[in-house]
Amino acid sequence: MTCNHMLDVVNKRLEEVEDEDAHETLWFLENIVGHRLNHDERKCSVKVRWSTKEETWEPLDIIAVDDPVACAKHAKENDSLELPGWKRFKRLAAREKKFMRMLRQAHASKKKNATKHMFGARMPRNCQEALAFDKANGNAFWEDAAKKEMDQIKACNTFKDIGKGARVLRSGYQKVHVHLMHANKFDMRRKARSALSGQLTPPSDDKAHSGIVSLEGARTVLFLAELNELQLCAADIAQACLEANTREKLAIVGGPEFGELSGHTRILMKALHGARTSGNRFAEKLADDLLNLGFFQCQHDPAIWMRDCGDHCEHLCTWVDDLLFASKNPMWLMKALQDEPHGCTLKGVGFPSCCLGADIKRVDKDVVDKGVLTMGSTAHVKRSLENCERIVGLKPPEKVSQPVHPDCHPELDTADIMDSDGRQIYWSSIGMPQWAATLGRIDIHHATMCMSGFRAEPRQGHLQAVAKMFGCLDDCRSASIKFRTGIPDHSEIEKEQPVEFDWSHIHGKVKEMTDPNLPKAKRQICESIILYRCEPGS
Numbered sequence: 096m097t098c099n100h101m102l103d104v105v106n107k108r109l110e111e112v113e114d115e116d117a118h119e120t121l122w123f124l125e126n127i128v129g130h131r132l133n134h135d136e137r138k139c140s141v142k143v144r145w146s147t148k149e150e151t152w153e154p155l156d157i158i159a160v161d162d163p164v165a166c167a168k169h170a171k172e173n174d175s176l177e178l179p180g181w182k183r184f185k186r187l188a189a190r191e192k193k194f195m196r197m198l199r200q201a202h203a204s205k206k207k208n209a210t211k212h213m214f215g216a217r218m219p220r221n222c223q224e225a226l227a228f229d230k231a232n233g234n235a236f237w238e239d240a241a242k243k244e245m246d247q248i249k250a251c252n253t254f255k256d257i258g259k260g261a262r263v264l265r266s267g268y269q270k271v272h273v274h275l276m277h278a279n280k281f282d283m284r285r286k287a288r289s290a291l292s293g294q295l296t297p298p299s300d301d302k303a304h305s306g307i308v309s310l311e312g313a314r315t316v317l318f319l320a321e322l323n324e325l326q327l328c329a330a331d332i333a334q335a336c337l338e339a340n341t342r343e344k345l346a347i348v349g350g351p352e353f354g355e356l357s358g359h360t361r362i363l364m365k366a367l368h369g370a371r372t373s374g375n376r377f378a379e380k381l382a383d384d385l386l387n388l389g390f391f392q393c394q395h396d397p398a399i400w401m402r403d404c405g406d407h408c409e410h411l412c413t414w415v416d417d418l419l420f421a422s423k424n425p426m427w428l429m430k431a432l433q434d435e436p437h438g439c440t441l442k443g444v445g446f447p448s449c450c451l452g453a454d455i456k457r458v459d460k461d462v463v464d465k466g467v468l469t470m471g472s473t474a475h476v477k478r479s480l481e482n483c484e485r486i487v488g489l490k491p492p493e494k495v496s497q498p499v500h501p502d503c504h505p506e507l508d509t510a511d512i513m514d515s516d517g518r519q520i521y522w523s524s525i526g527m528p529q530w531a532a533t534l535g536r537i538d539i540h541h542a543t544m545c546m547s548g549f550r551a552e553p554r555q556g557h558l559q560a561v562a563k564m565f566g567c568l569d570d571c572r573s574a575s576i577k578f579r580t581g582i583p584d585h586s587e588i589e590k591e592q593p594v595e596f597d598w599s600h601i602h603g604k605v606k607e608m609t610d611p612n613l614p615k616a617k618r619q620i621c622e623s624i625i626l627y628r629c630e631p632g633s
Contacts, residue, residue: 124162127169130155132179139180141169155180163187212486212523213279222275222352225287240287241275245352248289251337254347254361261360268346268362271295273369275352283478290369296343299371306378306398308412310533313419313450314470314576316399316410320421321468322580323407327455328425329447330432332381333440335416336366339376374415381413384437388428419447449474453534454575471575472534476568479527483565486520495566498542505549508556521553524561531568535576539567 128150129142139155159166167184170176176185211218219225225237248254272292280286320327332338345363349356366373385400390411393399400411404423411428412419420428432439447455454471484490513521525547532540542564549557 124158124165127158127165130169130173130175139178141166159183212519216279216283218279219277225275225277236285237277237287240277240285241352244275244287244289245354247334247337248367251334251365253337253363253365253367255364256356256359256361259359266344268344269296271345271347273347273350273367276368288368291345291347291363291367293369293371293373296345296371299375306413306415308398308414308419308451309396310451310453312396312399313412316412316419316421317450317455317468317470318578318580319410321578325407325409325421325423326425327447328420328422328429328445329450330418330420330429330441330444332416332418332432333442336368336373336377338439339366339373339380340364341366341370341372341376343370343372345370377416384432384439385411388431414451419450451534452530458577468578469575470535470578471573472531472536473572473575475527475531475534476536476572479531480565480569482527483524483562486524491562491566491569493566493569495563495570498539498564498567499545499560500563503560505546505557505560508554510555510557513553513555513558517555517558518550518553521558521561522550524558525550528561528564528568536568536574538571538574539564542567 124143125146125148126144127141128144130139131142131152132139140152141155141158142150143153143158144150155166163184164187166181167187170181170184171188175181176188217228219228219237222241225241229235229237272295273289274292275287276290278286278288317327319325341363343363347361347363349359349361351357353359353361363370366376388402390400390402390409393401393410398413400413402409402411407423409420409422409428411421422428429441429444431437433441449455450470452472452475454469454473454475456469456471458467458469480491525543528536528539528543529547532543546557546561546564
C-alpha cells in the first residue's frame with residue numbers, strides 16, 4: 096500500500112467527519128492538563144482532556160460545577176490554590192483523607208455502571224440485578240447458584256454466631272462487609288461466591304500464595320505421563336479456601352442472604368474469599384498436606400509437585416484448587432487427601448476431560464499408532480462459535496481456510512467507533528480466539544494478535560473481522576496436540592545429498608577470511624543454510 100493511497104483514505108475520512116453535523120457523541124471529562132487566565136485576568140480557563148483524547152479550553156466556572164474533584168486535584172498538583180478563581184477548592188483539597196476518598200469514588204464511578212461479559216454472558220453487578228436477569232430469562236440460574244454457595248458456607252462452619260447486636264470491636268476484631276460475586280464458567284455454569292471486603296483491612300506481609308501451573312508445565316506432565324505409561328487423574332477441591340482456618344480477626348453483620356440469622360454478628364473462622372490472607376492459608380494447608388505425603392516441589396515450576404517412587408516419579412499439577420495427578424496408581428492420593436488428618440472434599444475425581452480449558456482425550460485409532468493422548472480446543476471452539484452468533488449476531492462463514500482475507504486492512508477501517516458496551520463485547524469476542532491460540536491453534540495466532548491491537552478504540556468493522564475469524568476455527572474444530580513418545584521411523588525417507596554451487600563466475604577466486612583466534616574445528620558434520628535477499632538495483 097503506497098503513501099498516496101493512505102493519504103487519500105485519510106482525506107476521505109476527514110471529509111466524512113465534516114459532513115456528520117448531526118452525529119452526537121457522549122463525552123466525559125478524563126483529566127485537566129492545564130489552565131490560564133483570560134485577557135481580563137478575572138476569570139480562568141482550563142484545558143480539558145476528554146474521553147475521545149481531544150483537548151479543549153473551557154471556562155473554569157462550568158467545569159467546577161461538573162467535576163469539582165478534578166479541579167481540586169489539578170489545583171493542588173500545580174500549587175494554584177492561592178490564584179484567583181481557584182480558592183474555592185482550597186477547603187476541599189485541605190482535607191487529605193476526604194479528598195483522596197472522593198478521588199477514588201470519582202474514578203470508580205466511571206466504571207461502576209459499565210456492562211461486563213464473561214464467556215458471552217452478561218454479568219450482574221449485585222444480587223438484585225441477578226434476580227432480575229433470572230426473571231427476564233425465565234430461569235433460576237443465579238438464584239440456584241446463590242443458594243448453593245450459602246449452603247456450602249453453612250456446611251463448612253465459616254462463621255461463628257455470637258448473637259444479634261453483639262459488639263466485638265473492643266475485642267480486637269475489625270468489622271468488614273460480605274457480598275456475593277457472580278461469574279460464568281467456560282461451560283456456561285453460573286457461579287456465586289461469597290467474598291469479604293478485604294480492602295478495609297491492613298496489608299499483610301505473608302509471602303505464601305496459591306500455585307498456578309503454566310500451560311507449558313501441564314503439557315510437560317502429560318508428555319511424561321505418556322512416556323512412562325502413567326495413569327492420569329484429575330480432581331477439584333471443593334470450597335478450597337474454606338478448608339483452611341484464618342488468622343485474621345474479622346467480624347460481619349449478616350445480611351438478608353443469611354436468612355433467619357440476618358442482623359446477627361458473626362466472627363470469621365475460615366479463610367473466606369476476599370480476605371487478604373485467604374489464599375495464603377489454603378496454600379500453606381495444601382503444601383503441608385503434600386509434604387506429609389512425601390512430595391517435593393519442582394524447581395522448574397513450583398506449582399508442580401513430584402514424588403520419587405523408585406521405578407518412576409509421580410507428578411502433581413496444581414491450579415489453585417484444581418489437581419492433575421500422573422501415577423501408576425493415582426487413586427491412592429485422592430483417598431489420602433480425603434481421609435484424616437487432611438479432610439479435603441474432592442469432586443470430579445477421574446480421568447481429566449479438560450485441563451486449563453483444553454480438551455484431554457485419548458484417540459483409539461490414530462494415523463501412526465493405536466491410542467494416543469491429545470490436547471485440543473474442540474469444546475472451547477464450539478462454545479466460542481455459539482457465543483459469537485449470540486453476542487455479535489453474525490454467523491461465521493463456512494469453509495474458511497484463512498482467518499483474515501488478504502485484502503482486509505483493519506488499520507484503514509472507517510466505520511463508527513464502538514461505545515463502552517460495544518468495547519466490552521469486542522474484548523470478550525477477541526479473548527475467545529486468543530485463548531484458542533494459546534491452546535494450540537497457531538493458525539490464527541497472527542490474525543488474533545493483529546486484531547488485538549485495536550482493543551482501545553474498536554470499530555464495527557473490526558468486530559465483523561473478528562467474527563470471520565471464527566469461521567477458520569469452525570473449519571477445523573478437531574485440531575489438537577498429540578503426545579507421541581515413540582521414535583519416528585525415517586528409513587523410508589531418502590536422504591538428499593547437499594547441492595554444491597559454483598559462484599566463481601560471479602565473485603571470482605575469493606577466500607573467506609576467518610578470525611585466527613577461533614578454536615580449532617572438530618570436523619563435525621553440520622549443515623548450514625544461507626539466505627540471500629536480492630532487491631532491484633542492488
